[in-house]
Amino acid sequence: MPSQYAFIGVFLLVALALPIIGLVLAWLIRPKKPNFAKNATYECGMETIGDSWVQFKAQYYLYALIFVVFDVEAVFIFPWAVAYGKLGLYALVEMVLFILILLGGLLYAWRKKALDW
Amino acid sequence: MYYIQDLFVNIARSWTSWISGFLPLWAVSGVNYLIMAVILVMMPVLATLTLTWMERKVIGRIQNRIGPNRVGPFGIFQAFADAVKMLVKEDVIPTDADRPVFNLAPILIAAGAALLWAVIPFGRGMAAADLNVGVLYIIAIGSMTMIAMLMAGWSSNNKYALIGAFRAVAQLLSYEVPMVLSIATVALVVGSMRMGAVVEAQVVPFVVVLPATFVVYLMAGIAETGRSPFDLLEAESEIVAGYFVEYSGLKFGWFYIAEYGNLFAISAIVTTLFLGGWRGPGVSAVPALGPFYFIAKIVAVVFLMMWIRGTWPRVRIDQMLGLAWKVLVPVSLANLLWVAFVMKLPLPTALQWVLFVVGGLAVLAVALGLLGRAGRRHVASKGMVQT
Numbered sequence: 001m002p003s004q005y006a007f008i009g010v011f012l013l014v015a016l017a018l019p020i021i022g023l024v025l026a027w028l029i030r031p032k033k034p035n036f037a038k039n040a041t042y043e044c045g046m047e048t049i050g051d052s053w054v055q056f057k058a059q060y061y062l063y064a065l066i067f068v069v070f071d072v073e074a075v076f077i078f079p080w081a082v083a084y085g086k087l088g089l090y091a092l093v094e095m096v097l098f099i100l101i102l103l104g105g106l107l108y109a110w111r112k113k114a115l116d117w
Numbered sequence: 118m119y120y121i122q123d124l125f126v127n128i129a130r131s132w133t134s135w136i137s138g139f140l141p142l143w144a145v146s147g148v149n150y151l152i153m154a155v156i157l158v159m160m161p162v163l164a165t166l167t168l169t170w171m172e173r174k175v176i177g178r179i180q181n182r183i184g185p186n187r188v189g190p191f192g193i194f195q196a197f198a199d200a201v202k203m204l205v206k207e208d209v210i211p212t213d214a215d216r217p218v219f220n221l222a223p224i225l226i227a228a229g230a231a232l233l234w235a236v237i238p239f240g241r242g243m244a245a246a247d248l249n250v251g252v253l254y255i256i257a258i259g260s261m262t263m264i265a266m267l268m269a270g271w272s273s274n275n276k277y278a279l280i281g282a283f284r285a286v287a288q289l290l291s292y293e294v295p296m297v298l299s300i301a302t303v304a305l306v307v308g309s310m311r312m313g314a315v316v317e318a319q320v321v322p323f324v325v326v327l328p329a330t331f332v333v334y335l336m337a338g339i340a341e342t343g344r345s346p347f348d349l350l351e352a353e354s355e356i357v358a359g360y361f362v363e364y365s366g367l368k369f370g371w372f373y374i375a376e377y378g379n380l381f382a383i384s385a386i387v388t389t390l391f392l393g394g395w396r397g398p399g400v401s402a403v404p405a406l407g408p409f410y411f412i413a414k415i416v417a418v419v420f421l422m423m424w425i426r427g428t429w430p431r432v433r434i435d436q437m438l439g440l441a442w443k444v445l446v447p448v449s450l451a452n453l454l455w456v457a458f459v460m461k462l463p464l465p466t467a468l469q470w471v472l473f474v475v476g477g478l479a480v481l482a483v484a485l486g487l488l489g490r491a492g493r494r495h496v497a498s499k500g501m502v503q504t
Contacts, residue, residue: 004246007150008254011235011245014154015228018162019371022204023224026367031207039212041275042362051213051274060287063438067290070446074297077453078253081305084460092461099450106446115442116435 062114066106073102124405126242153245157234161227161378166196168377171416172423179427203370211274211363218272223364223371226265230378232258237385238313240395240407251312252300255386256293259341262379263289269372270360281359284349284434288340291438292347295445296337299330302453303390305460306473316394324391326470329452329477331391333445338383339422340441342376346429347437384418385411392418448484452477 041048080087080095109115120127129149137145170185170193177184185192210219236251238244248254263286270282304310306327307318324331340347351359361372388394392414395407432440455476459469 003146004248006146007153007246008232008235008248010147010150011154011157011232012228014151014158015231016224018158018231019224019227022367022371023220026204026208030205030366033207034209036212038209041211041213041273042277042357043275048276060283063287063291063442066442067294070294071297074256074294074301077298077301078304078310081301082308082310084305084457085308089461092457095457096454099454103447103450106442110443115439 062109066109066114069102069105073098122403122405125240125408126404157245158231160234160381161230161374164381165374165377166200168381168419169196169199171419172426175420175423176427179424200370203367203373206366208366208368209363213274214363215272215274218268219363220368222265222269222272223368223375225268226262226375227371227378229258229261229265230375230382232261233379233382233386236312237382237389238316238394239411241400241404242313243395243408244313247311247313250310252304252310252315252390256297256300259293260289262341262375265375266360269364273360273363275363277356277358277362278360281351281356281362284356285343285360287438288343288347288349288434288441291441292337292340292445295333295441295449296341298446298449298453299334299337300390302327302330302449302456305453305456312389312394315390316396319393319396321470322391322393322396326473327391327452327456327477328474329448329480331387332481333449333452334391335387335421336445337441338387339425340437342379342383342422344380344422345426346431348431349434349437380419380422381415384415384422387418388414444484444488448480451480455480 076098077095080091084091133145133149136148140148173195174184174192185195188194188198210216233255235246236244236248236254238247244251266285266289267282270278270280270285273279303315303323306323307315309315309318336347343351351361356362361369364372388411394414395411397406397410400406400410456473459472459476462469462472464472
């Protein structure tokens, strides 16, 4: 088992190395002729007004909030799914209750129009 | 003859026994890990070189064109020509960009596309690392793509890129939930999170046993790879190219490679989880056939995704997020509960699997019925004429 994770570690290093090698190779052979207009922020023919690092529509933030709830659910569902064969009827009842509570949350968000624009 | 029957495993064994003749044990595994890693890390690059050609040909045919036919026979070297072009293109970095993050994003996204391949079994005992948390590993690595997209969009300091990155994160977050739930359903039936065990358990491919799970996973997979009809994160008519609008040269190339690498990897995961992976006729007698079946099934799934891309129009972003939360999440939860319920019934496994099919189809039918009703109601409320 530790040897498998050792492989993942080696693989991670190789996987990060390949793009870096490619970029270094491209850096060696590509032309470098920057100028002011070329390095300007891309926009439809006019100059960009202001910075992009601004506060932005909060709608996406609500999706992220609901996601956090369901991602935590996944953390509980996976061990439950793997051990399910060894657990009794209790496990089923427990998970039904757990999912119903989460569904309640989803329905609340739905009714509150958090899922709409 | 025996050597040929399990060719790939035997080559690996012969190689290991040869180098262990003159290397210490830790060096043997080190060298082997390095070779496996180098082979696997080439998978996204290989996928890009072959699948871009395939995609252009398939989409061309669907749109009544011929597709690339100039570079080499049938245009098969088109992708190589593109690779050379990307390598020698000038790299433009906007003055306002956050340079370290801007440069790191393509590296991360390409690494994420490659890392998915670590746990995928190409044949019996042919996974590089058949982790006992294999499916969780896939979900975890899949999230790396999301971080890289957000980094790219934010660091570009471009409004199109920023909107694209926000959309990408909202879409990937939303579709990760049904994806995780359908993977959990498979793990529940198999009783293990190992990818190898998932394939071993598929006496009947899970696409037949768990139809609702398959449909949900396929849709979530298309959304996770950001392909049409869910390519809102790079909708060129609205936000030019989305989060990588400022990238050029090989940095753009790594995003491109990651996109096709992810497409190939998602198809491989669909194959492993639902289409029986390397299983096929005669594979128990001749395990060396496994990888060929596996690749053939992956290409079939890729073709299906290209077909979907060539056929459906792009959806609106509110429709897309609504589909994830209001349709796919309830469907996958209902399906998960049904599977859990059936598994506790005192029935033989075969009968339980029949009940999985019945339940899955029923869930799909109810979902489609409700969707149709909501659609008709929407049409009536807007006073639109139904054609």
